[in-house]
Amino acid sequence: MARKKIALIGAGNIGGTLAHLAAQKELGDIVLFDVVEGVPQGKALDLSQCGPVEGFDAKITGTNDYADIAGADVIIVTAGVARKPGMSRDDLLGINLKVMKAVGEGIRDNAPDAFVICITNPLDAMVWALREFSGLPHNKVVGMAGVLDSARFSTFLAWEFGVSIRDVNTFVLGGHGDTMVPVTQYSTVNGIPVPDLVKMGLSTQEKIDAIVQRTRSGGGEIVGLLKTGSAFYAPAASGIAMAEAYLNDQKRILPCAAYVDGQYGVDGLYVGVPVMIGANGVEQVIEIELDAEAKSNLQVSVDAVKELLEACKGIDSSLA
Ligand SMILES: NC(=O)C1=CN([C@@H]2O[C@H](COP(=O)(O)OP(=O)(O)OC[C@H]3O[C@@H](n4cnc5c(N)ncnc54)[C@H](O)[C@@H]3O)[C@@H](O)[C@H]2O)C=CC1
Numbered sequence: 470m471a472r473k474k475i476a477l478i479g480a481g482n483i484g485g486t487l488a489h490l491a492a493q494k495e496l497g498d499i500v501l502f503d504v505v506e507g508v509p510q511g512k513a514l515d516l517s518q519c520g521p522v523e524g525f526d527a528k529i530t531g532t533n534d535y536a537d538i539a540g541a542d543v544i545i546v547t548a549g550v551a552r553k554p555g556m557s558r559d560d561l562l563g564i565n566l567k568v569m570k571a572v573g574e575g576i577r578d579n580a581p582d583a584f585v586i587c588i589t590n591p592l593d594a595m596v597w598a599l600r601e602f603s604g605l606p607h608n609k610v611v612g613m614a615g616v617l618d619s620a621r622f623s624t625f626l627a628w629e630f631g632v633s634i635r636d637v638n639t640f641v642l643g644g645h646g647d648t649m650v651p652v653t654q655y656s657t658v659n660g661i662p663v664p665d666l667v668k669m670g671l672s673t674q675e676k677i678d679a680i681v682q683r684t685r686s687g688g689g690e691i692v693g694l695l696k697t698g699s700a701f702y703a704p705a706a707s708g709i710a711m712a713e714a715y716l717n718d719q720k721r722i723l724p725c726a727a728y729v730d731g732q733y734g735v736d737g738l739y740v741g742v743p744v745m746i747g748a749n750g751v752e753q754v755i756e757i758e759l760d761a762e763a764k765s766n767l768q769v770s771v772d773a774v775k776e777l778l779e780a781c782k783g784i785d786s787s788l789a
């Protein structure tokens with residue numbers, strides 16, 4: 470059986486890390502695409518030379534030509550610009566929307582059967598625009614944010630409770646911005662919900678509230694520390710988890726920016742919800758019962774995403 474093909478659009482910090490992880494896990498042969506000449510080729514060569522040391526079999530190539538992504542099974546998009554301190558993710562909308570147009574058309578013309586995972590910010594608007602520009606089915610285009618945001622929430626909770634990260638499971642729903650919704654009701658330590666752990670005296674509501682807030686501003690915290698760009702290790706690990714769920718038909722339930730049409734009272738937009746990912750892409754949007762506070766916070770987040778979509782339509786009339 471021929472190896473799978475993974476195309477990575479954007480060979481920057483996340484793109485390079487994605488390539489390394491995909492090679493280490495032998496997910497398939499890898500094509501790194503970027504508009505900058507030399508960078509994808511240089512990174513591909515460097516990563517190929519990890520093979521003998523790390524013992525993986527994967528062909529890694531760099532390119533500036535969309536024709537080379539033909540036949541890709543999975544495409545992960547990180548093309549565009551990352552924010553710097555003082556910027557919000559939404560400040561990237563104008564510049565990255567143009568990038569999504571070029572990338573969407575490149576995918577449409579060269580790899581229309583791929584499962585596409587978008588990572589570029591502002592995520593919920595960019596994955597929507599990428600789907601519009603590519604014309605692929607909604608179940609084959611999904612955004613990565615919830616896996617990362619939940620990983621941050623889980624990390625902080627594991628630290629707070631002093632337990633293994635393996636036993637912590639969390640859900641962060643909504644848009645990938647300041648209005649995201651870490652759902653404590655469905656966040657557990659080996660099945661025990663966080664509110665119950667608070668009742669048991671293992672933490673306090675004030676500490677959990679602070680962790681929720683730290684999760685919401687988790688991306689900005691790292692931007693403030695790095696100063697020259699944003700997080701890339703955990704974002705790449707999160708994108709790879711989603712790619713593996715598709716390639717191995719794992720039927721994983723993951724929080725992702727998926728096309729929601731009807732569930733959660735949302736009409737036809739991309740926002741973070743729990744979904745099942747398997748061989749058919751996004752196979753199901755899972756509608757969980759939310760308490761009143763989470764429900765109203767999700768609505769605020771959905772409204773923020775809607776505003777961004779209006780801004781996209783204002784910039785590019787083909788989206789209106
Ligand atoms: N969804 C999420 O949870 C997260 C999203 N991000 C976002 O991911 C994106 C990428 O982040 P990094 O890899 O750190 O940035 P980076 O700046 O290191 O890499 C971006 C790459 O995109 C390339 N590029 C620009 N225009 C392009 C085009 N038209 N076609 C192909 N490639 C193009 C650049 O040359 C650069 O190599 C940013 O927008 C960032 O905000 C970052 C972290 C988490």
Ligand SMILES: O=C([O-])CC(=O)C(=O)O
Nearest residue numbers: 552558590688689699700
């Ligand atoms: O904060 C940023 O700009 C990058 C990002 O989306 C994240 O790390 O969550």
